Amino acid sequence: MLSDIRKRARKAGMSPGTVFFTGEQRTDRTRVTVTDFDQTTLQEVDIAHADECARFKDSETVSWIDVEGLHDVTLLEQMGGVFSIHPLVLEDIAHSGQRAKLEVHENYLFIVVRAITPGLREEPEEEQISLVVGRNYLLTFQERPSPVFDSVRQRIQASRGLVRRMGVDYLAYALLDSVVDQYFVVLEDIGEELEELEDILIKAPTPEFLEALHDLRKEVMTIRRAAWPVREMLNVVLRGESPLFDAATLPYLRDLQDHTLHVMDIVEEFRDQQTNLMELYHSAASQRTNEVMKVLTIIASVFIPLTFLAGVFGMNFEFMPELHVRWAYPAFWVVIVLVTAVQVYFMRRKGWF
Amino acid sequence: MLSDIRKRARKAGMSPGTVFFTGEQRTDRTRVTVTDFDQTTLQEVDIAHADECARFKDSETVSWIDVEGLHDVTLLEQMGGVFSIHPLVLEDIAHSGQRAKLEVHENYLFIVVRAITPGLREEPEEEQISLVVGRNYLLTFQERPSPVFDSVRQRIQASRGLVRRMGVDYLAYALLDSVVDQYFVVLEDIGEELEELEDILIKAPTPEFLEALHDLRKEVMTIRRAAWPVREMLNVVLRGESPLFDAATLPYLRDLQDHTLHVMDIVEEFRDQQTNLMELYHSAASQRTNEVMKVLTIIASVFIPLTFLAGVFGMNFEFMPELHVRWAYPAFWVVIVLVTAVQVYFMRRKGWF
């Protein structure tokens, strides 16, 4: 998050519409793949120069142009030229750290979503994915080669599902759907960690417990921030503000919206659970303090008075008649036992042990 | 909940509209029962194959087709064919773990609700129930044979109430009503457990108290999540967005909406009560710590100085004139009593006991 803000701050004072790559370069080479298909034909080409895309722009087939790697600003600007994309849109594509959003432009829709995938290391990885949805073409921009779109590509190749039979709008839906699907995968991981934490809490909570809980909360909030605007964005399309989406695709978008609502429900549920775990941790902690106090109090309350008594008979006064009585010492022990018994009785009654 | 998320995550990457059963199989055999009736006739048949349902689709009588068990995906797809149900709807029916919702389709309404029934074991059981409300037919899909619809079926058989005299819309209402009625039954159980916890709190709160409280809170939240969308869903119908619901049925739906509002009121009330109990528990806990501290302080404050005094007169200095005075030992005791009295007096004044 902080790195996003740093990038953003570095742009302060630049002229708006300046295409300026602000991410860390996550791939060596920018790779542009075109997947051009209709119900019967399928063609996959790698492209070296933006101009080669031009012929896909107006073809009747569905053309999905996927750009992996955003640091090649010249390429982005050339693509912008070919598909007449507004400079501000190009700026947003190049500047990772955007909010998810949908903008209706004259000839195309511009969509930004944040893909969250389970990372190789512990934390889930966040990535900005931009979609430009035109009449017969769909541009996608990713920061690095990522597996988010693999399932859709496979369905296209295998000619499985509706994706080959329907248009660009359905393809856009399918890609968004695969992004939202990944949220569930990450949420599953979080849910499992939450269950582990619950087990740890019952057995033996460590101070690391709280930090782990807070880290999970951050992850949940990341998903929330990513999923929340998707709902809004779908509303715009469902209200029919864009002619690019066909009536036949709308039920699918509605379904996708249900999924984002579901994501939000799970997020709420997890926050609730985290609050619960936190509260249970805190009361367990104060419970322990209380127990420690009780042990101290019991031992100190019993032995401090006895020590006083022993101290009394250790005094060196010349005239202490009881010291010279035969049964005094056994009597001392009787008193000790009695005092202890009375104290134990009262503590028991107070429920201390 | 976590199991729901796991199911959902397992579907990531599948083509949308794939009918895929994600629940745990809760019944051996899928059972399809048709209850076909009008004011005068009543016919109940078990059906083995989806095609047998076709004749009920367009009959003028009210046909209630109840499917118990959702793991037979082929059957679901056949039913979908017979009643021309959208693949996404079939997917939702098969995929337990949906949010409650209502979708208006061209020829039918699709309703999902979450039934919550008091479980045999401690926790209430949650189940997804899907309704497809057509012109003269009503399909219901349940994960397992459950008693939620028994009361409605009995009223149909006994020809009691309005259900035999009115149409499919009233039947749909009656079924939804019986689902919402179950929420009250579960809430009653929770309310009684809350009262028990209140009693426990006054008598002797154990650490288990908090966990029980948190479990109850989870249950209340489950009902909240189930009941909340029902309200919204009824709004859609009451705003007249579906021609399938007759004006005569609307007052009943309004009444049902009142019930869901009532459920939400009780849920709020219970959350309030839980927060109260939590706070009372915590102040009782810190109250106890305070008392333990007081006992320790009283005993230590009284006896530590006395022990010091006894220690002084136990010293072996050669020249301690007081050791040889006759009245020194009695005087020592007088001092002890005085010091103790003064301390007790001050502690009393501070209200420590």
Add this chain to the structure above:
Amino acid sequence: MLSDIRKRARKAGMSPGTVFFTGEQRTDRTRVTVTDFDQTTLQEVDIAHADECARFKDSETVSWIDVEGLHDVTLLEQMGGVFSIHPLVLEDIAHSGQRAKLEVHENYLFIVVRAITPGLREEPEEEQISLVVGRNYLLTFQERPSPVFDSVRQRIQASRGLVRRMGVDYLAYALLDSVVDQYFVVLEDIGEELEELEDILIKAPTPEFLEALHDLRKEVMTIRRAAWPVREMLNVVLRGESPLFDAATLPYLRDLQDHTLHVMDIVEEFRDQQTNLMELYHSAASQRTNEVMKVLTIIASVFIPLTFLAGVFGMNFEFMPELHVRWAYPAFWVVIVLVTAVQVYFMRRKGWF
């Protein structure tokens, strides 16, 4: 509250529209009183059978039919027949534990409010009051003889105020107004208890303090739940959705709405005050713990080292030269006094006493 839920749960599975009394019977005999009046005439009759009401239904005079006691289900159904009231409305009348609400029916308005009156015992008493407002008649249903409507009845008898000059709508307003007025009376009681608790907090808070505070909070929430829907209900009438209310009565309804807003303001104020008192209680409690700790620490810190010193000179080593020095014992006391003085100085500087 719990008893309400129990009643509600007991109805699960019943056919909707079944009139079924769910309250506890709060009066022996159902009593039906008709107060029939216009500007000049006034007639008060007790009625034994529902049919006798028929003649009041279409008379031009204002007819107020007050039913006290709801356990006589047959009577309710007969009344329903005479005034053609929808079965669901009758069900709501008989089933105490409803939310306050207003329903616009074709020939009448159905209003449910919850009257809260200061109880004889400590807690305020809650009662459901139902109104059926027709063209020239007004039915009121109360669970038991209660003084809520007394002031209106007296104004009718004494021909005081506008009530005799205006129609049924003004009478309905006057009755609702007297219900809302009672909220203020109960709030006054609560406010006084809050002030008492504030005094107790300053003097000497007991553990009972918190329970009393929580009980008050429950009472405040009861009023909130009762008053909140009244606001909404008046909105419906003020938006002109019912032809039964005359333009001349609307300013009075607006005034009544102001009163409910006032009730909500006071409720918010009281909740705020309760939160404050709670926080003050908790910091007072931790303040006390801190003080107890301080006393313990001061006494223990002073005397434990001194006791050690005394112990040293009580040792029986053969070769302890200082024991045989004349000024050793006085020197011991000097050391004791010095050590104590230094400790007291440091504790003072830390602001411990």
Add this chain to the structure above:
Amino acid sequence: MLSDIRKRARKAGMSPGTVFFTGEQRTDRTRVTVTDFDQTTLQEVDIAHADECARFKDSETVSWIDVEGLHDVTLLEQMGGVFSIHPLVLEDIAHSGQRAKLEVHENYLFIVVRAITPGLREEPEEEQISLVVGRNYLLTFQERPSPVFDSVRQRIQASRGLVRRMGVDYLAYALLDSVVDQYFVVLEDIGEELEELEDILIKAPTPEFLEALHDLRKEVMTIRRAAWPVREMLNVVLRGESPLFDAATLPYLRDLQDHTLHVMDIVEEFRDQQTNLMELYHSAASQRTNEVMKVLTIIASVFIPLTFLAGVFGMNFEFMPELHVRWAYPAFWVVIVLVTAVQVYFMRRKGWF
């Protein structure tokens, strides 16, 4: 606040529209002053009887009739007669403890605001001010002679500002503006007290700190309750629902609305600050407890084991060889110093001092 509720409760059961003074009488004599002016003429008269006002009602000049003291109910009713004011409005004027509100009546606007002025004693004083804005006249009702309107009156007398050049609507605005201006004066006082409390917190927080903080919070909430409805009330006029307000006055009302938003901003800021101070106080308190505990632990941990050692060599066993060794006593001291050094070392490493 409680006194407001008491007044309100005392009115329960009265006929609506009964003009009944519920405040405490804050001035001896009701004083009615008429300030009648246009751009060139100015006339100020004291009036003894309501009928004398009649001639100002329809005059073309702006007539501001200011009534100080509300206990003379007869006078109020006579004024009501002269200016044909609705009985409910008169009731609201006489009944202090109203919410701020604006009512659009046929020939006049009725406005209630709550003036808050810095009190002579510590707490700010609250007062209800009612305005009746007619075509050419403006009635104001105050509970007692207060300086809130002085600045406006001076501007009229000195013919300063726009007030003499514009109509009744601008005068109403100017009066409301002077009421809102007073909120800032009171907020300034509160802000200064908050700064003082912040200083106290850093130096030496006393238990009184919290009570002072809570008192401030109450005052802030009083301003909030007073200012909040003003915003809404101005909305009604700005939406053009009243023909009494001229287009030329609207920018001033908009400006006034900005001021109330500013008041709300400050109120939010103050609440935030109070929460912060509260949290800092609580962590300072637990910090102190922790320090006290540390001192106790350090001293007890060091000396309790040493005392045990001294106790051992004070035992009277006949056969304790070490007692008769020459270097035993010096060795004892060496052990004491070593044990202490080790303990101090470990405590240091734990960062205890």
Add this chain to the structure above:
Amino acid sequence: MLSDIRKRARKAGMSPGTVFFTGEQRTDRTRVTVTDFDQTTLQEVDIAHADECARFKDSETVSWIDVEGLHDVTLLEQMGGVFSIHPLVLEDIAHSGQRAKLEVHENYLFIVVRAITPGLREEPEEEQISLVVGRNYLLTFQERPSPVFDSVRQRIQASRGLVRRMGVDYLAYALLDSVVDQYFVVLEDIGEELEELEDILIKAPTPEFLEALHDLRKEVMTIRRAAWPVREMLNVVLRGESPLFDAATLPYLRDLQDHTLHVMDIVEEFRDQQTNLMELYHSAASQRTNEVMKVLTIIASVFIPLTFLAGVFGMNFEFMPELHVRWAYPAFWVVIVLVTAVQVYFMRRKGWF
């Protein structure tokens, strides 16, 4: 903040529209710079008298008149005369401490924003910037020479970006954009301080930690208060309520709105993080108290009973047979070791160390 309120309070009772400088004078001399340009020409002049501005008012070129320093009230009033600005607007310009807002006037838009720049000392500095956007001119008013607008001025001088090619509306956008850009710079600083605090928390939290955290929270809230109304203000323009903004500029405004949403997102994120850090601090603190308690309890529990035992055998009873047994003293040590071992065993099992 408090100083803002003080200024505001000082104005209470003044006639509305009085231009009165309430800030602290932050620059010696008021400086008025005119930057007049179109695509080809550029002219920068310093101006000594307001009348010189008149010729820029109706010229076809874009005229940006920047006023630095607001204490010269006469100048402001003369400017107001030349550009026919409403007195209330002039009052708002002179009175620093306004909320950010946008007002649509007949011939111009009036915009107030709060610029926040990283201060030289620790705290960020806040400044009020007012814009008056006319047909061909743009007035900006700043309290002091500040670098916020430098980047825009450089772009104009270097003829970089769109600013020279587009009109006054784009210039206004560019200035607002540079204000919002500064928010990111300040947020970056805050983010870095938050990370530092997180590090400190893990290493060794001091009591200053909390104060630093609260200071950061105040700064975040300052940005929130500044950025929040910008969103609303842009909405007004985007809804097309002002003809001064060209369709070509709207995408840029939408982009700016995205930025403010981004600011709000970061603000929310930071508040969340602060709450987390606070909670972690508090649990770390109570963790430490608990540890201190444990050390005390362990040492006291072990040694207090042993000291009692030693005390017993230090008593001077004449008849204590064990004192004269040879193996008594070694046996004593065996008992000591055994008792200690048992205690250590139990504490271990309780997980105390």
